[in-house]
Amino acid sequence: MLLEMKDICKDYPQGREVVKILKDVNLTIGEGDYLAIMGPSGSGKTTLMNIIGCLDVPTSGSYSLNGEDISRASENHLADVRNSTLGFVFQSFYLLPKLSARDNVALPLLYAGVKKRERSRRAEKALEMVGLGDRVDFMPNQLSGGQQQRVAIARAMINEPKILLADEPTGALDSTSGHQVMDLFDQLNAAGTTIVLITHEPAVGQRAKRVRRILDGRLMAEGEGGVGDAW
Amino acid sequence: MFENISLAFQGIWGHKMRSFLTMLGIIIGIAAIITIVSTIKGTNDQIKESLIGSGTNAVTVQLYQDNYAYTISNWNPAPEGVLPVSEETKEKLQALDNVVSVSLYCSRRVDSYDGDVCYGNKSYSGEIYGVDEHYFDAAGYRLRNGRGFLAEDFDSFRKVAIVDEGTVTRLFGGADPVGQILEIKNEPFTVVGVVSESTKSDYAIETYRDYTMYAQNTGGRVFIPLADWPIAYAFDEPQTVILKAASTDDMTAIGQQAEDILTDSQITTNQGSFSYKSDDLMGQAAQLQEFSNATNNQLLWIAGISLLVGGIGVMNIMLVTVTERTREIGLKKAIGARKRRILWQFLTEAAALTSIGGILGVAAGLGLSRFIASAMGTPSAVSYPAIAVAVLFSMLIGVVFGMIPAVKAANLNPIDALRRE
Numbered sequence: 001m002l003l004e005m006k007d008i009c010k011d012y013p014q015g016r017e018v019v020k021i022l023k024d025v026n027l028t029i030g031e032g033d034y035l036a037i038m039g040p041s042g043s044g045k046t047t048l049m050n051i052i053g054c055l056d057v058p059t060s061g062s063y064s065l066n067g068e069d070i071s072r073a074s075e076n077h078l079a080d081v082r083n084s085t086l087g088f089v090f091q092s093f094y095l096l097p098k099l100s101a102r103d104n105v106a107l108p109l110l111y112a113g114v115k116k117r118e119r120s121r122r123a124e125k126a127l128e129m130v131g132l133g134d135r136v137d138f139m140p141n142q143l144s145g146g147q148q149q150r151v152a153i154a155r156a157m158i159n160e161p162k163i164l165l166a167d168e169p170t171g172a173l174d175s176t177s178g179h180q181v182m183d184l185f186d187q188l189n190a191a192g193t194t195i196v197l198i199t200h201e202p203a204v205g206q207r208a209k210r211v212r213r214i215l216d217g218r219l220m221a222e223g224e225g226g227v228g229d230a231w
Numbered sequence: 232m233f234e235n236i237s238l239a240f241q242g243i244w245g246h247k248m249r250s251f252l253t254m255l256g257i258i259i260g261i262a263a264i265i266t267i268v269s270t271i272k273g274t275n276d277q278i279k280e281s282l283i284g285s286g287t288n289a290v291t292v293q294l295y296q297d298n299y300a301y302t303i304s305n306w307n308p309a310p311e312g313v314l315p316v317s318e319e320t321k322e323k324l325q326a327l328d329n330v331v332s333v334s335l336y337c338s339r340r341v342d343s344y345d346g347d348v349c350y351g352n353k354s355y356s357g358e359i360y361g362v363d364e365h366y367f368d369a370a371g372y373r374l375r376n377g378r379g380f381l382a383e384d385f386d387s388f389r390k391v392a393i394v395d396e397g398t399v400t401r402l403f404g405g406a407d408p409v410g411q412i413l414e415i416k417n418e419p420f421t422v423v424g425v426v427s428e429s430t431k432s433d434y435a436i437e438t439y440r441d442y443t444m445y446a447q448n449t450g451g452r453v454f455i456p457l458a459d460w461p462i463a464y465a466f467d468e469p470q471t472v473i474l475k476a477a478s479t480d481d482m483t484a485i486g487q488q489a490e491d492i493l494t495d496s497q498i499t500t501n502q503g504s505f506s507y508k509s510d511d512l513m514g515q516a517a518q519l520q521e522f523s524n525a526t527n528n529q530l531l532w533i534a535g536i537s538l539l540v541g542g543i544g545v546m547n548i549m550l551v552t553v554t555e556r557t558r559e560i561g562l563k564k565a566i567g568a569r570k571r572r573i574l575w576q577f578l579t580e581a582a583a584l585t586s587i588g589g590i591l592g593v594a595a596g597l598g599l600s601r602f603i604a605s606a607m608g609t610p611s612a613v614s615y616p617a618i619a620v621a622v623l624f625s626m627l628i629g630v631v632f633g634m635i636p637a638v639k640a641a642n643l644n645p646i647d648a649l650r651r652e
Contacts, residue, residue, distance in 0.1 A: 055565060055645050076569050083567020094562040094649070098245055110234060111567040155566070 001064075002162060002194055003029040003052070008061035010047050021047045023217040025061070029163070029196065034189045036197045036208035037219075044217040046167065049198050053086055053165050054078045066162055083111050087156030091168035093148045095140040095155075101127060102136040105155045112159060126154040130184060146177025153184060163194045170204055182207050239580040242552075243587065250584060253548040256541025257588030257628065258595060261621050263534035265596025266603065268617040271527045273600075273610030275520045288331075288479055289369050290486040292493055293471040295508045304340040305347070309468040312500025316470050320496045324474060327488050329481040334365035335470040337460050347463075348453055349414040350402050357398065357451035359415070361460030367426060369473040377409040377424030385458045392420040396427045397451035413453065416463040420455060469497065472507075486510070538625075541588070542632040549581050549636035553643075560640050561648025574641040581633025582626050589625025593618050 010022040021044045029035055039045040050056035051063065054070065057078075063071040066085055070078065082088075095104045106123035114122070124136050130150040132143075140148055149169060156164055166185070170178035182204060189195050189209075197208055205211050213220045243250045294301040294313060303309050316335055324333045338360045341347040348355035360366075367379060375396065384391050392413050399408055408422045460466065474489055476482045486509030493507035553560070560573055597613065604611035 050646050053565070079564065079567050079569045082565060088565050090649070094558060094565075096559055096562070098241060107563070108566045111563075111569070111572065159567075 001028050002031050002033070002066060003027070004064045005052075006062045008048075008051060008058045008063060010044075010051065010056070011059045021217055022051075022058070025217075025219045027212070027219060029194060031162075032189070032192055032194060034185075034195045034197075034209040036199060036205040036211045037214060038199060038202075038205045038211055039214035040200060043214045045198050045214045048214065048219070049165060049167055049196075052163075052196060053088060054081050079111075083108055084159055085162045087159065087161035087164045089149070089152050089156050089164065089166040089169045091171040093140075093145075093152045093172070095148055095151060097140050099139075100136065101132060101138050101140070101143065101151045101154075104140065104151055105158055108155060108159050122158060123154070126158045127151070129157070130154045144177070145173050146180055149173060149177070149181050150184065153181070153188075157188065157193070161193075163196060164188065166195065166197045168199055169197070170199070170201065178204070235576050235579040236583065238576065239583040242580055243584055249548065250587075253545055254541075254584060254588030254591065256544040257538065257585050257625050258541075258592040260534055260538035260541045261589050261592025261625055262596035262599055263537060264531060265593050265617065265621055266600040267527055267530045267534060268614050269597065269600035269611045270603070270609060271524060272614045272617075273604065273612040274523045274527075276612050277610040278519045278523070279516050288476040288482060289371060290474045290476060290482050290489065290509050291370075291471060292474065292486060292489045292507050292509045294469050295506050297504055300508075301505070302340050303338070303468060304342070305345050307340075309465065310500075310503060310505060312498065312502065313469045313505055314497045314499060315467050316472065316493070316497060320492060323492050323496075324472065324489055327474075327485055327492075329477040330485055331475040331477055332365050332369055334369040334473040334475075335363050336366055336457060336473070337361040337464070337468050337470050339464065339468075347416055350411065353402060355398070355402050355451070355453070357401070357453065359463075360452060360454045361457040361464075362454050363457045365475075366454075366473065369475045370428075372426040372428055375425040375427050376407065377422070379424055379426075380454075380456055384456045388458050388462070389456070390418060390420045390459060390462070391423045391456065393424040393426055393454040394422055395452040395454075396425065398453055399425055401451045415453070415455065418462055420459075426454070538628060542585070542628045545581055545585055545629060546632040546635060549577065549633050550639065552580075553577065553636045553640045556640075557643060557648045560643050561645045564643070564645035565649060570641045573643075574637045577637035577640045578630055578633050581637065582629035585629030585632075586622060586626045589622045592625065593621055596621075 005025055005027040008022055008025040008027075009020065011018045011020050013019075025048060027048075037045050037048065047056065051058050054065070054073075055078075057073075058071055061071065062069060065081065070081060073081070095101075096107070099107070102120060102123045105126050106119040109119040109122060124133070127133055127136050130153055132147060132150055132154070135143065135147065135151075140151070143151065149172075153164075153169075164185075169181055169185075173181065185195055185197070186207065195208070197204070199205050210222060212222060213224060294310075296310070301307075301310065321333055321335065324330065338358055339347075341355065341357065341359055343354040343356040346354050348357075348359060362380070364380060364382070364385065366372075367374070372395075377393075380391070380393065383389065392415070394402070394408055394413075399405060402408075403411065408425065411422050413420045413422055455463070457470075460468070472489060472493065474485050476485050490507050490509050497507065498505050563573060600611045603609060
């Protein structure tokens with residue numbers, strides 16, 4: 001299994017009380033999977049996403065990624081895992097406004113220690129793959145929302161990650177751009193990239209191969225809760 | 232590293248106005264320090280140059296009464312019990328370590344109403360010297376016109392005289408004096424040459440002593456061979472000794488040894504508290520330099536406080552920058568930047584900011600010190616070590632005051648950082 005979570009719990013202290021955000025979450029994801037995690041706000045889906053993405057560590061339970069137990073890994077090791085094994089796509093893109101599309105896409109390679117010339121070459125190739133080969137020198141504010149998100153996807157894919165994590169990737173886009181982004185995800189998955197998607201939009205969730213719902217910190221079994229329900 | 236530096240410069244260039252205002256504290260502090268250091272160095276160089284001259288290394292040892300140099304004149308005759316320098320004593324002086332040459336001379340102050348030195352019907356006021364063959368070299372004179380004293384002048388007691396440029400102006404009205412006859416104590420002396428001080432520099436008159444030295448120097452001098460001195464005056468007058476040292480650093484030691492030798496051997500009386508003392512020019516220069524350094528060091532501390540204020544300003548702005556760029560930091564951490572990299576990024580940015588401030592401050596300081604020097608007539612000199620230290624120190628300020636903001640940035644939790652909109 002590429003990703004295996006067993007009895008993951010996450011508590012947050014809130015004042016004197018402890019709030020249980022995640023309760024005994026069990027999740028396995030295999031190579032080439034395309035999973036959508038759906039749930040209303042406050043259900044714990046973002047916390048789950050953070051733990052999957054090695055941005056946060058669980059309070060208890062075990063998490064192994066790519067065959068390695070990382071539930072108690074050091075901060076530096078988690079940074080390296082995020083850099084090499086994971087790719088992130090966020091709702092609001094998070095492109096650095098002072099860097100060109102090429103330099104934004106090349107940023108993870110900088111942290112991986114790749115030489116400058118090689119970084120530029122690979123970044124341009126990645127931008128070509130998302131259909132922005134003619135926009136490499138554009139600054140983020142010269143690009144439309146959909147184009148910016150595609151730059152962000154190119155950045156997420158530049159290190160050829162095992163898993164692409166997307167948190168509401170279409171949340172800030174109009175429906176046409178949203179469709180283009182989802183089409184791109186389909187292509188990437190078809191090419192072998194494992195994708196984990198968080199969304200509350202049923203139309204987006206439906207494009208995944210599998211859907212898991214989360215409610216009040218509990219991850220439901222597949223098929224439970226019903227696809228298409230409005231929250 | 233190179234990436235960080237280029238990123239830092241992009242960041243600084245991206246906020247030109249803010250960066251400049253942040254640097255201003257550093258610029259002013261460094262400019263103040265460079266101005267002060269330039270003035271200190273200029274003053275020290277000037278003190279050294281005007282007191283020691285350039286390389287004659289001559290130590291003058293002369294007779295003192297209490298703490299005043301004893302000037303012989305018709306009103307102040309040679310004291311009883313002080314002997315002229317014997318051959319034996321002269322040999323002792325010559326045997327001292329690092330002494331290149333020893334020169335003796337007699338001197339008197341003459342006033343026009345004495346009528347001791349006359350040209351035509353004009354009576355001369357100034358100093359008259361009886362000098363030996365080493366004198367002009369040891370005292371730093373250069374022949375301007377005519378000839379110097381020859382061995383025959385001394386051997387056959389020729390009545391010849393050499394005058395300095397002050398005398399040419401005062402007594403000869405600027406006309407060429409060579410070949411003219413001077414009457415010294417009613418004896419005719421033929422002027423054979425004109426000399427001037429080769430290491431003459433305009434000095435800043437700061438004390439009464441400087442003033443009297445200056446007044447004497449410009450009063451004019453007439454030189455005759457020491458052998459002729461008894462023709463005009465007495466043959467048992469005490470002499471002044473000029474010792475030429477091998478190097479500037481030997482001057483103080485030679486002066487002190489010569490003082491002891493001369494005081495022991497030449498003074499045979501307990502009356503009048505006479506002694507031989509050296510013009511310890513090195514010592515005087517060091518004292519004056521110390522005095523100017525002491526006052527200026529306090530200024531340096533005050534300028535240092537303005538650097539502290541500048542550093543706090545940098546820290547303040549860097550903290551604002553970190554807050555503003557929380558999302559950038561969060562994203563960088565999310566895509567794999569380690570803590571240390573974020574730390575270095577902000578430290579580099581702070582250090583680049585203060586280094587640019589330091590360089591601008593050095594430029595402003597050099598300009599300011601030159602402006603002050605030309606406007607107020609104070610000396611100023613560029614001190615390259617001070618410039619290097621100032622730039623390095625301003626870089627250090629960036630590292631020190633950038634530390635807290637950089638640590639804050641490095642410790643940001645990526646989840647919180649990304650969530651903040």
